[in-house]
Amino acid sequence: MARIELDLAHAYKANPQRDEDYALLPLKMTFEDGGAYALLGPSGCGKTTMLNIMSGLLQPSQGSVMFDGRDVTRLSPQQRNIAQVFQFPVIYDTMTVAQNLAFPLKNRKVPAAEIQKRVGRIAEMLEMSHQLDMRAAGLSADQKQKISLGRGLVRSDVSAVLFDEPLTVIDPHLKWQLRRKLKQIHHELKLTLIYVTHDQVEALTFADEVVVMTRGRAVQVGPAEALFERPAHTFVGHFIGSPGMNFLPAQHEAGKLQVLNQTLDVSAGRALPAGPLTLGIRPEYLALSAAGEAGTLPAQVQRVQDIGTYLMVTSQIGEHSLKSRLSPEAAAPSPGDTVHLQVLGSHTCFYQNEALVS
Numbered sequence: 482m483a484r485i486e487l488d489l490a491h492a493y494k495a496n497p498q499r500d501e502d503y504a505l506l507p508l509k510m511t512f513e514d515g516g517a518y519a520l521l522g523p524s525g526c527g528k529t530t531m532l533n534i535m536s537g538l539l540q541p542s543q544g545s546v547m548f549d550g551r552d553v554t555r556l557s558p559q560q561r562n563i564a565q566v567f568q569f570p571v572i573y574d575t576m577t578v579a580q581n582l583a584f585p586l587k588n589r590k591v592p593a594a595e596i597q598k599r600v601g602r603i604a605e606m607l608e609m610s611h612q613l614d615m616r617a618a619g620l621s622a623d624q625k626q627k628i629s630l631g632r633g634l635v636r637s638d639v640s641a642v643l644f645d646e647p648l649t650v651i652d653p654h655l656k657w658q659l660r661r662k663l664k665q666i667h668h669e670l671k672l673t674l675i676y677v678t679h680d681q682v683e684a685l686t687f688a689d690e691v692v693v694m695t696r697g698r699a700v701q702v703g704p705a706e707a708l709f710e711r712p713a714h715t716f717v718g719h720f721i722g723s724p725g726m727n728f729l730p731a732q733h734e735a736g737k738l739q740v741l742n743q744t745l746d747v748s749a750g751r752a753l754p755a756g757p758l759t760l761g762i763r764p765e766y767l768a769l770s771a772a773g774e775a776g777t778l779p780a781q782v783q784r785v786q787d788i789g790t791y792l793m794v795t796s797q798i799g800e801h802s803l804k805s806r807l808s809p810e811a812a813a814p815s816p817g818d819t820v821h822l823q824v825l826g827s828h829t830c831f832y833q834n835e836a837l838v839s
């Protein structure tokens with residue numbers, strides 16, 4: 482296992498000039514030995530580029546990749562000792578499940594007794610023990626991808642195991658099980674795992690630390706709770722959550738916060754910079770309050786949806802639409818009602834130029 486340090490940038494085109502020319506803008510990042518990480522972001526944000534640079538499938542156009550302090554920038558995936566699992570199964574159809582799982586170990590000349598032990602353990606973890614003697618050709622796409630996962634995890638001596646959207650072909654129910662399984666396997670085997678996905682649920686359930694990416698930048702690295710409670714960048718607030726954070730433009734001067742033509746007192750002890758700000762509050766914390774309370778803004782209810790485990794209330798202030806997630810036991814307003822939205826509170830975040838400032 483290795484501690485992986487990146488200090489690099491990557492452009493696929495020669496002579497990059499503008500930010501848009503880079504698939505990865507200059508970044509410094511460390512993946513700790515034995516950690517479970519996810520690279521999360523929308524299509525085209527640079528996740529696969531970062532993963533391929535770590536594995537050695539791609540060389541960065543600038544900078545370096547270090548494994549345990551050793552410069553591996555110019556080394557191949559084999560020399561880096563990396564295992565990689567792709568979106569689609571990479572297995573040998575003519576071999577049995579056991580032979581497929583054993584293959585990466587045989588290649589490394591691991592003794593037969595050790596191979597048998599390790600294959601048995603991985604098959605047990607992935608609940609494939611009863612299929613060990615079956616030919617891979619006869620198995621479903623789900624089962625074949627499980628073999629691919631097993632091949633990625635079977636060696637104990639790898640620097641890291643990299644997964645590129647490995648559950649895409651998996652049936653939704655099994656997907657949920659496999660995500661939990663991977664997490665469990667991580668706890669048992671203590672491998673360094675790095676997992677690329679555009680699905681926040683997948684990232685947040687699998688990883689201890691999630692790297693949120695947008696437009697070639699890693700805008701926050703943190704555990705699920707930090708991404709939810711204190712998004713460091715408006716993109717994280719918007720991308721994480723269901724639905725994402727509500728945002729309102731605001732202006733602060735000497736303790737007075739101007740929000741959509743209303744003036745609110747900013748509570749003592751909350752240090753805010755002067756000037757234009759963006760106020761961010763998650764639907765889970767946007768309570769409906771009695772009229773006239775401090776830190777509230779009047780709004781018109783547009784829609785009330787019963788989602789089963791919660792109520793989703795959509796309200797409008799001027800041209801801004803805001804969502805509140807209420808408990809199903811809460812007194813539900815009706816469309817057309819005027820409500821008072823508690824926009825100021827301990828969970829409210831403030832942003833300047835997209836970055837969290839308070």
Ligand SMILES: Nc1ncnc2c1ncn2[C@@H]1O[C@H](COP(=O)(O)OP(=O)(O)OP(=O)(O)O)[C@@H](O)[C@H]1O
Nearest residue numbers: 493494504522523524525526527528529530531679
């Ligand atoms: N081989 C390539 N040549 C030129 N540009 C590329 C190449 N591969 C990726 N890109 C560009 O680099 C940027 C980042 O792509 P990358 O595949 O890393 O993103 P991603 O987040 O993994 O997206 P996806 O989930 O769609 O794979 C995109 O603008 C993409 O078009």
